Amino acid sequence: MPKILVVDDDPYMRRMTSAFLRSDGYEVETAPDGREGLDRLPDGYFAVLTDFQMSNMNGVDLIIEARKHGYHGAAFLMTGDPDSLNTYLAERGLTREEFFSGKYCNSLITKPFDIHEVVKMLQAYKPQ
Numbered sequence: 001m002p003k004i005l006v007v008d009d010d011p012y013m014r015r016m017t018s019a020f021l022r023s024d025g026y027e028v029e030t031a032p033d034g035r036e037g038l039d040r041l042p043d044g045y046f047a048v049l050t051d052f053q054m055s056n057m058n059g060v061d062l063i064i065e066a067r068k069h070g071y072h073g074a075a076f077l078m079t080g081d082p083d084s085l086n087t088y089l090a091e092r093g094l095t096r097e098e099f100f101s102g103k104y105c106n107s108l109i110t111k112p113f114d115i116h117e118v119v120k121m122l123q124a125y126k127p128q
Helices: 011-023 034-043 059-068 082-091 115-125
Strands: 003-007 027-031 047-051 074-079 107-110
Touching: 003 011, 003 034, 011 027, 011 115, 027 034, 034 047, 034 059, 047 059, 047 115, 059 074, 059 082, 074 082, 074 115, 082 107, 107 115
Parallel strands: 003 027, 003 047, 047 074, 074 107
Antiparallel strands: none
């Protein structure tokens, strides 16, 4: 069963997203922040779904650090505030196009989102 890591500081979002993904046949684990998510990523996840704005380590930094440490799975960033994301990427010296090119992140998921659309995105990266 394919494993997904859901990283979000909102317990409701973690619970609802992971429950739906489990009902769709995925094995799902969760982490409450980017630091804990980064610690778990070497555990064979084919995808990570992470919120942008979190304490300890945000989703952008989680994805960048995961790539530096050899994570090769899919990465999806969720945010309800795309303007803050653009500002943060610029502060990191990254363009939105570069970050979402697949080099770091595969796609942006804007909150609120349709979980069925997220499942469609995940299916494109699901190991066969």
